[in-house]
Amino acid sequence: MSAHDAVQGRGGGGGPPPPPPRRRRRPPAPGLRGDAGMVLLEAALAIPLLMVLALAGIAVARAAVDEMATVAAARDAALQAARGLPAAQVEALVQRRLPGAEVSVVVDPRTATVGVRLPAAPVPGLRGVSLTHSADFVAAREPAPR
Amino acid sequence: MSPCRTPLLRAEDGAAAVAAVALSVLIAVGVGVVGQAGRTAVLAQRTAAGADLVALAAAEAIGAFAEDPCVRAAGIAAANEVDVASCTIRYTGEGPEALVTVRSRGRAWPLGVRVSSARAGLRPLGIGEDADRLP
Numbered sequence: 265m266s267a268h269d270a271v272q273g274r275g276g277g278g279g280p281p282p283p284p285p286r287r288r289r290r291p292p293a294p295g296l297r298g299d300a301g302m303v304l305l306e307a308a309l310a311i312p313l314l315m316v317l318a319l320a321g322i323a324v325a326r327a328a329v330d331e332m333a334t335v336a337a338a339r340d341a342a343l344q345a346a347r348g349l350p351a352a353q354v355e356a357l358v359q360r361r362l363p364g365a366e367v368s369v370v371v372d373p374r375t376a377t378v379g380v381r382l383p384a385a386p387v388p389g390l391r392g393v394s395l396t397h398s399a400d401f402v403a404a405r406e407p408a409p410r
Numbered sequence: 411m412s413p414c415r416t417p418l419l420r421a422e423d424g425a426a427a428v429a430a431v432a433l434s435v436l437i438a439v440g441v442g443v444v445g446q447a448g449r450t451a452v453l454a455q456r457t458a459a460g461a462d463l464v465a466l467a468a469a470e471a472i473g474a475f476a477e478d479p480c481v482r483a484a485g486i487a488a489a490n491e492v493d494v495a496s497c498t499i500r501y502t503g504e505g506p507e508a509l510v511t512v513r514s515r516g517r518a519w520p521l522g523v524r525v526s527s528a529r530a531g532l533r534p535l536g537i538g539e540d541a542d543r544l545p
Contacts, residue, residue, distance in 0.1 A: 328448025
């Protein structure tokens, strides 16, 4: 009888199998003991998200302010063009208020149309996205002073 | 007698995560509110500018005697993407003036369509205000 048969024979003899040897748990690493550092870990995950959201809020507010500045500049430029101000001066007027803006002035006998395009400020993290604020206004031309 | 606690509330595990999620939702809602407020303000400003230009066009038509001022106002309003809600020509001691009210074609939640009024008139010698917003 081999040693293997001997073991099988003992197991089938009716007695309960011996409990497996207890494995000793390894103690956790010093850095992972208990809940220590959980708040720090959660904060480390949450703070970037909060910063991204805060930056998004700032970007949205800034976009609204730039859009309103574009609208105001286009309205004033249309009024000046309607009063007979030459197109070059109208463009200079807008450029002084909104450096970097593109201005188009179209004057016909009855109306003056001014369009202003202002490239939006770059948003951190969205380098490939280019947005433009735009405003177009049409004003009735005023008769030349006599 | 010890206080009865549910298993979920037994420890403070995850408290920072819950707070961070709550704060994130709060900031996200804030960003949305800022965006909508900005959109509404821009629409209101566009509508007010359109009203100014429409009133000026009507006043110019009064002086030109060539076209119905309100028809002229409607033409300029359409070019500026607003609709004329009302157009009145009245004569005051200082001369004729046009009062117009325009509606925006766009909408901005939650206030919807924006309405703006303006007036412009002819003054003797051509001296005077351009377009005063009505009080």
